[in-house]
Amino acid sequence: xxxxxxxxxxxxxxxxxxxxxxxxxxxxxxxxxxxxxxxxxxxxxxxxxxxxxxxxxxxxxxxxxxxxxxxxxxxxxxxxxxxxxxxxxxxxxxxxxxxxxxxxxxxxxxxxxxxxxxxxxxxxxxxxxxxxxxxxxxxxxxxxxxxxxxxxxxxxxxxxxxxxxxxxxxxxxxxxxxxxxxxxxxxxxxxxxxxxxxxxxxxxxxxxxxxxxxxxxxxxxxxxxxxxxxxxxxxxxxxxxxxxxxxxxxxxxxxxxxxxxxx
Amino acid sequence: xxxxxxxxxxxxxxxxxxxxxxxxxxxxxxxxxxxxxxxxxxxxxxxxxxxxxxxxxxxxxxxxxxxxxxxxxxxxxxxxxxxxxxxxxxxxxxxxxxxxxxxxxxxxxxxxxxxxxxxxxxxxxxxxxxxxxxxxxxxxxxxxxxxxxxxxxxxxxxxxxxxxxxxxxxxxxxxxxxxxxxxxxxxxxxxxxxxxxxxxxxxxxxxxxxxxxxxxxxxxxxxxxxxxxxxxxxxxxxxxxxxxxxxxxxxxxxxxxxxxxxxxxxxxxxxxxxxxxxxxxxxxxxxxxxxxxxxxxxxxxxxxxxxxxxxxxxxxxxxxxxxxxxxxxxxxxxxxxxxxxxxxxxxxxxxxxxxxxxxxxxxxxxxxxxxxxxxxxxxxxxxxxxxxxxxxxxxxxxxxxxxxxxxxxxxxxxxxxxxxxxxxxxxxxxxxxxxxxxxxxxxxxxxxxxxxxxxxxxxxxxxxxxxxxxxxxxxxx
Numbered sequence: 172x173x174x175x176x177x178x179x180x181x182x183x184x185x186x187x188x189x190x191x192x193x194x195x196x197x198x199x200x201x202x203x204x205x206x207x208x209x210x211x212x213x214x215x216x217x218x219x220x221x222x223x224x225x226x227x228x229x230x231x232x233x234x235x236x237x238x239x240x241x242x243x244x245x246x247x248x249x250x251x252x253x254x255x256x257x258x259x260x261x262x263x264x265x266x267x268x269x270x271x272x273x274x275x276x277x278x279x280x281x282x283x284x285x286x287x288x289x290x291x292x293x294x295x296x297x298x299x300x301x302x303x304x305x306x307x308x309x310x311x312x313x314x315x316x317x318x319x320x321x322x323x324x325x326x327x328x329x330x331x332x333x334x335x336x337x338x339x340x341x342x343x344x345x346x347x348x349x350x351x352x353x354x355x356x357x358x359x360x361x362x363x364x365x366x367x368x369x370x371x372x373x374x375x376x377x378x379x380x381x382x383x384x385x386x387x388x389x390x391x392x393x394x395x396x397x398x399x400x401x402x403x404x405x406x407x408x409x410x411x412x413x414x415x416x417x418x419x420x421x422x423x424x425x426x427x428x429x430x431x432x433x434x
Numbered sequence: 435x436x437x438x439x440x441x442x443x444x445x446x447x448x449x450x451x452x453x454x455x456x457x458x459x460x461x462x463x464x465x466x467x468x469x470x471x472x473x474x475x476x477x478x479x480x481x482x483x484x485x486x487x488x489x490x491x492x493x494x495x496x497x498x499x500x501x502x503x504x505x506x507x508x509x510x511x512x513x514x515x516x517x518x519x520x521x522x523x524x525x526x527x528x529x530x531x532x533x534x535x536x537x538x539x540x541x542x543x544x545x546x547x548x549x550x551x552x553x554x555x556x557x558x559x560x561x562x563x564x565x566x567x568x569x570x571x572x573x574x575x576x577x578x579x580x581x582x583x584x585x586x587x588x589x590x591x592x593x594x595x596x597x598x599x600x601x602x603x604x605x606x607x608x609x610x611x612x613x614x615x616x617x618x619x620x621x622x623x624x625x626x627x628x629x630x631x632x633x634x635x636x637x638x639x640x641x642x643x644x645x646x647x648x649x650x651x652x653x654x655x656x657x658x659x660x661x662x663x664x665x666x667x668x669x670x671x672x673x674x675x676x677x678x679x680x681x682x683x684x685x686x687x688x689x690x691x692x693x694x695x696x697x698x699x700x701x702x703x704x705x706x707x708x709x710x711x712x713x714x715x716x717x718x719x720x721x722x723x724x725x726x727x728x729x730x731x732x733x734x735x736x737x738x739x740x741x742x743x744x745x746x747x748x749x750x751x752x753x754x755x756x757x758x759x760x761x762x763x764x765x766x767x768x769x770x771x772x773x774x775x776x777x778x779x780x781x782x783x784x785x786x787x788x789x790x791x792x793x794x795x796x797x798x799x800x801x802x803x804x805x806x807x808x809x810x811x812x813x814x815x816x817x818x819x820x821x822x823x824x825x826x827x828x829x830x831x832x833x834x835x836x837x838x839x840x841x842x843x844x845x846x847x848x849x850x851x852x853x854x855x856x857x858x859x860x861x862x863x864x865x866x867x868x869x870x871x872x873x874x875x876x877x878x879x880x881x882x883x884x885x886x887x888x889x890x891x892x893x894x895x896x897x898x899x900x901x902x903x904x905x906x907x908x909x910x911x
Contacts, residue, residue, distance in 0.1 A: 210721065255636070378466070
């Protein structure tokens with residue numbers, strides 16, 4: 172704080188470059204998905220960046236519909252889709268299906284995962300599941316102000332290394348960390364930062380064999396599919412929307428389209 | 435393997451997946467979840483360090499032990515609700531009177547004079563100024579002050595993290611009723627807006643329990659109905675006791691109606707889960723978030739802009755056309771009587787059996803688009819259709835109204851008794867959802883049948899409850 176000039180010259184200090192667009196969704200360059208557990212401040216992040224006023228409150232489950240907003244950062248236009256907060260992506264409830272299908276079929280350029288830093292382990296469950304689907308994500312480690320109150324210390328760089336994606340500490344309620352988040356999203360979206368997402372390997376040998384077998388078939392049918400392992404797993408689970416997407420040919424379009432998909 | 439891949443088609447893939455699923459057996463879903471948890475635990479152990487003890491967490495735990503305790507949980511909940519309503523009732527009176535005197539006593543005659551100066555035809559002047567403008571003015575003066583107090587208070591409770599505790603307290607009740615515990619959350623959401631509550635039912639996995647949550651959400655008093663409850667309780671229930679107690683007693687009455695709504699929610703859930711929607715309640719985990727110090731200024735700002743202005747705007751949007759309809763039904767005459775009088779006279783005998791009156795029934799038909807305009811509609815209809823010589827000169831020309839006391843005067847002149855007030859409060863709780871909610875239910879369930887059930891079940895219940903209340907009342911008095 173004592174050296175404000177250093178801050179202003181830092182490339183991260185781009186507040187002037189942020190222009191909140193609210194609901195103006197024209198000529199979008201990048202599509203962002205905003206995912207996270209319920210009650211992690213997802214809506215607050217969404218509001219901070221888009222200038223919209225999604226209702227916020229301290230209780231899980233208040234966002235159930237999908238909200239969209241937009242912003243301009245460094246002359247690039249970003250559309251942001253606020254997904255319902257979920258604890259996992261593995262069950263059959265409507266909110267989890269909405270989140271899962273958007274991350275898969277909506278092919279967001281970057282998925283911003285908002286996590287509650289005071290409950291990191293539980294939040295990592297969802298984070299890891301998202302990293303199975305997409306390889307372009309940024310973790311927004313929210314509620315850092317509360318970790319101080321709770322005497323919790325997080326090795327942010329170590330976490331970033333483990334997950335293979337940028338991790339940005341933030342306190343969205345105080346609008347802290349938003350600049351860094353915008354910069355990290357830009358880097359991932361433009362390809363400056365190449366994510367090497369953590370993938371789960373500790374399945375049983377039998378399951379691993381089944382996944383590998385199906386994934387190899389998927390790779391032949393859909394050479395551009397970026398997440399064949401995960402799709403294979405969903406097929407084993409009998410996920411109807413994936414089976415439907417295979418029959419309709421929608422799955423074949425994933426990874427091939429240049430334009431961001433309009434859902 | 436290599437040979438077949440070139441001729442692979444999607445159906446082969448799907449049958450391979452089916453085959454593999456059989457071979458893996460039933461436990462592999464748990465295996466998948468376990469491996470996710472394993473990795474999460476490993477990463478967390480590497481990167482998170484808990485220094486000393488977590489003082490904040492322990493403090494939260496202490497508060498939760500009291501707030502969610504078996505014996506104190508519910509009393510604390512009722513006290514909180516009562517406090518919120520008491521502050522609303524006590525605080526809304528004065529600003530309400532000031533707004534009414536400005537918009538109705540000052541601006542309305544001024545507009546009338548302006549219309550006369552422009553030689554506006556009487557019917558245009560009537561539709562626009564006595565119909566549209568006046569009902570809008572009513573909505574603002576009757577609803578704005580209570581909402582401007584109630585919503586920020588409610589939002590503060592929400593911001594603090596109290597709502598999930600309410601859900602936690604009620605969870606066991608819902609399970610006993612055969613419904614999903616998360617229905618306590620959708621019910622809380624319904625206290626804001628039923629359409630939002632119906633959408634919120636998406637958090638419930640099982641279709642059976644989700645349907646129960648959707649059908650019963652209407653029993654949560656929504657935004658649009660709080661002002662009705664608060665105003666009628668202030669006039670009829672508060673009026674029964676000495677002035678010093680009026681605020682507290684009327685707040686108690688509103689809490690009573692809200693709690694009755696929760697009771698009906700449970701009762702109907704139980705009935706449904708024992709009959710047409712039979713099944714076991716499924717389990718789930720509910721997160722109790724940490725208590726967070728609410729940001730007072732931000733809460734004030736967002737609740738005023740997002741909720742108060744939003745609801746008020748919706749009320750105005752619906753009140754203007756409703757005002758026109760009201761003016762028309764009160765001024766289009768067939769056979770010497772206005773349409774409103776025809777309807778009111780025809781339905782009055784039947785309505786009186788239920789302890790209501792024709793005006794209330796007509797008001798609820800006109801107000802289907804928005805519960806917010808029930809009170810203004812009732813007041814307009816009462817003034818326009820009954821010959822209230824002292825207050826309204828003929829069909830809806832100027833009348834003076836500047837406070838809750840005058841509202842009471844109008845209603846009493848229209849033949850209202852304490853019973854009418856009580857039954858209006860009950861009927862306001864138990865009647866069809868507004869058209870937005872009905873449409874939302876249809877969109878969420880894709881079923882005409884369940885939409886109709888959700889629409890008519892509350893009306894039938896409302897009429898039954900009002901009927902018995904009226905009959906018992908008449909026996910006792």
